[in-house]
Amino acid sequence: MMGQNTVTLEVVKLLIQNQTRAFKSIFAILLQDMKNELKGIKSETSYIKVSFLFTQAHVKDDWEKANSMDTKIGLHSENLNVINDHADKVELQLEYIGNKICRNNVKILGLVEDKDEEKTWNDTENVVRKALKDKLHLKILRSAKASSG
Numbered sequence: 001m002m003g004q005n006t007v008t009l010e011v012v013k014l015l016i017q018n019q020t021r022a023f024k025s026i027f028a029i030l031l032q033d034m035k036n037e038l039k040g041i042k043s044e045t046s047y048i049k050v051s052f053l054f055t056q057a058h059v060k061d062d063w064e065k066a067n068s069m070d071t072k073i074g075l076h077s078e079n080l081n082v083i084n085d086h087a088d089k090v091e092l093q094l095e096y097i098g099n100k101i102c103r104n105n106v107k108i109l110g111l112v113e114d115k116d117e118e119k120t121w122n123d124t125e126n127v128v129r130k131a132l133k134d135k136l137h138l139k140i141l142r143s144a145k146a147s148s149g
Contacts, residue, residue, distance in 0.1 A: 108128055108131070108132075111127065111128065111131055128140070
């Protein structure tokens with residue numbers, strides 16, 4: 001006897017079949033979504049990998065260029081040190097020569113200077129030669145104009 005609250009085996013089988021189809025459908029949709037998501041992740045990962053390899057190649061090239069420049073800078077720095085040392089030696093030599101020239105100079109004070117603008121260095125030199133010859137009985141072998149001071 002079947003009452004209104006009882007369920008037949010056929011109804012249960014039908015309900016289980018419907019649930020199985022619904023579960024399979026939902027599972028297929030979830031599986032397809034996961035596959036699509038994995039494809040997207042794989043695509044992004046490939047892009048990142050290619051970008052990384054590209055960047056890595058540039059970093060390697062830049063690193064090699066930087067090392068090359070560092071070597072060149074070192075060589076130029078050594079050259080600059082040699083040049084600076086040489087310049088210091090030349091400067092000392094010039095100072096020595098300048099001091100040597102000054103040791104041979106005679107500064108003459110007390111001669112009245114003409115303010116005539118047409119007078120030349122030769123005119124002044126002749127006045128000094130004449131004064132040294134007449135007053136001190138000296139003969140000048142050579143002369144040069146010295147800076148005032």
